[in-house]
Structure formats: C-alpha cells, structure tokens
Amino acid sequence: MNKLLAELDYAMISLKRYKFNTIFTIFFTYIVFVAIYGGGSLAGGGLGGYFKQNSVAFAIGYIFVIVVMSGVGGFAGDITGYAKTGILEQLFMSDIPFGITLVIRNIATIIVQFFFIASVLLLITLTMGIPFAFNPLHLVILLLSLFEVYGLGLIMGGIALLFKNVSSVIGALQFFFMPLAFASIQEPWLWLVPITPGAELMRRVSAGSLQTTDLLFFVLNTILYFAIGSIIFNICLNATRKRGTMGIY
Template identity: 30%
Template sequence: MLELFLAELKRGRIQFRRYLFESIGGIAIATLTFYGLFLSASYIAGPGLKFGDRLDAIIVGYVLWTLVLFVMTSISGTLQREAQTGTLEQLFISPFSASQVFLSRAIADLLLQFGLIGAILVIIMALTGRWLAFPLSLILPLLTVLLGAYGISFAMGSLALIFKRVGQVSGIFQFGLLFLMSIPTEEWTGGMRIVGNLLPMSPGAGILRNLMARQLPLDLPQLSIALINGGLYFALGICLFSWAERRVKRYGNLNDY
C-alpha cells in the first residue's frame, strides 16, 4: 500500500509541475471570486457595515468549501478522465483494489493541493485584513471533514462508474457543499442542532469555525460527534463504490462510452 501511495504521489507531483499555470489560475479564480463577493456585500450594506467574527467564519467556510470541492471531484473526475483516455480498465485489474487505488491517488493529490489551499487562505486574509487563528487542535476536526468529503467523493465516483457522465450532478452538489460549509450549524439549537449534526461534514466545519474564527477551545463532545459523522459517511461512500464496482464488472460495461 505504501508503494502504491508513493507512486501516486510521484505521478501527482509530475502532473502538478507540468500544469503549474493551471494551478496558479485556480488560486487567482478562487481568491478573486471571494473578494468580489466581499466587495459586493460591503457595497450593498454601506460604510457602516461591521462583520465582526462573522467574516472570519465566512472565510473559514469558503476555504473549507474550496478544499472539499477538490476532494469531492477528485475521484469522480479521475474516473471520467481515465475512461476518456482508455486506461480505466488498467486501474481495475491492478494488484490493488480500485478503492485503494483511487483513495491513494486522492490523498496524494490532496497533499500537493494543500499548498494551493494555503496560498488561497493567506491571500484572502491579506485582502480582507482578517487573520485567523491556527491552533494545533484544528487538525482533528479537519480530519473529520476530510473523512466526510472522501465519503461523498466515493459516492460520486460510484455514480460516475455507472452513468459515466455526472458533470451536472456534480455541479448541483457544489452549491450544496457551499451551504454545508458556510451555514453556522454550530449555533443551531434544539431539534435543528440534531439536524446539523447529521449533515455531512457540518459538525467538523462548525468546530473549525469556533477554533479559527472565534478562538474558542476544542469541544471534545462535539468532536466525538464529528468523528462519528465523518466515519459513517466515509463508510457509506466506500460501500456504494464497492457496490458500483461489482455492478459494472458483472454487466461488463466498466469502460463503456
């Protein structure tokens, strides 16, 4: 498994270096989109607008959305690209299982993308003048968010295996993810708090907003909920992907156009 991960990391590094201009363009688009929304909100609200820590929370949510969006599209996008280039079947007859191959590739690509996400965050903080806190305790809730994101990514990958083209569905999911990463479910109470804890990645995102935007201590009971949430969605995504893999192999339409 380590050999597979190192190979995928080398592949990702080569592609990243070869298409560096595209990566720089992605940083520019992400930061300019956020800053345009920020200027529009400031103009509409007038000179007396005071965001307070809400702007910090919005920045956290936007950067999380950028990160989760990359994770969600990594597996389904890889499946569609491999099918178009005619190399999808080679991945499924490798000594490793398909889920191991795609998970190793997604994690390797994510490690390379962390630098881009960090650059986007620093530029946004510099443009808005709002500097977030980065305690070491944010690693645990970030892992819960990534678990849920990879679960959704595998679920989208299962759709790509069966239906081949899922671009429109992926576009709809992008707006849903923006809602999940931006809405402050950690402030909900009563029955709505339970709903917020059931939404994918929402508990972990709420903890990150509390840590980075509001400088609150780590909420251990809420972290436990976030771990369960991320683990369940990850397990569900793996199960759906395994079912889709068995289905396309049984009907012999793995690489159909």
C-alpha cells in the first residue's frame, strides 16, 4: 500500500509540476478528435452521415485508442526506462518483487489515465454536442479493458526484458491494435480478439442493449489475456536471468 501511495504521489506531483505538459496533452488529444470527427462529419455523401449517426460509438472508439496507446507500451516503457537509468537490476534485488513493482506503478497509471479520459470525454461532450450519458458500467468495462490491454503490455514487457529496447515493435503494435477499437462484434469468434469486446460493450451500455452474457464473455476475455501476458512475462524473466543480461542495456 505504501508503494502504491508513493507512486500516486509521484504521479500527482508530476501532473502539478508540469502543468503545461498536462494541459497540452489533454488539449491535443481533444483537438485530434475534433479534427477527425469534425472532418468526417463535414464530408459529403454517406461518410458524413455515418459520423453523425455513430458519434457516440466513434467517441468510445477514440477513448479506447488512448487506452491501447497507454497500455500496450506501459510495462515495456517502464522496463526500458529502468534499464536506461541502470536501476533495473537493483529493482530485482529489492524487498518488493519486480512484478509487483510494475503492477503497482501501472495501477497508479490507470488512476491517472482515468483523469485524462474523463477530461477529454467532458470536453468532447460539452463542445461537440455528442450525447454521451455516463453509466457506472462504463467505468467497470473501462477498468477491465485496461487490465486486458495490460496483459498485452506484459508480453511487450517480457520482450523488453530480453532485448531492452523494443520501441519500434511497440509503435507498430499500437497502430495494429487501433482498428480493433472501432470494430464491431458480428461473429462469435470476435469475443476472443483483444480490445474489440471492451469497445463493443461500452457502445452497448450507451445504447442500453448490454446483456449479462456479454459481460461474462468479456470478463473471461480479460482474464485470458492478462493470464497469457503474465505467463509470457515470467518466461521472458526467467530467460533473462539465465542469460545474465538483466543489468545490461
């Protein structure tokens, strides 16, 4: 608990101390949405009509893009940062297991992410006229989605332990996963795909069409990807120890 409070305190101090960066990040994220959604809405033909009719779905998809960008590279980014500063090996020798340290740091990141997401959603709702009605289930689904994406992040974190710098791979995967945030579940097998089920459930909550079985499938999907990520991370961790390259960057 003390470690979590320390990470939260560090995150809040960073947000306050670098106010310009915090405000710019929120504003830039909002401006990108305005540019994409506004441009699409003003387009002629069926494209403009599609954006106007599916404004809530598009806003939810955009929020999930933010989640994907943060989650997929979170663990790997932390590990690369630790390796660059030369403290990776020291963290493995601390009283707190390294995996717990990563999880605690990313729980703090999740809390900060909620602040950014809420700020961007508020700006979108107030200025763009998109009728996004908040439901507590939105928060539950978003939290589960973050854990699902962090399962993917653990895989990248494990690869980062082995190769230390995987920024190019992370960038490629982030763009690869982005379309999944806007996809719709039309076939049963799509429940096995990452990211798409969470975005789909958010849309169904907004439309009032969520079923209990939908939520059950999504919980199983989240557990599956987080478990796979944890297993692969531990395999990579053991391989790094055997190679003796933990402290080498």
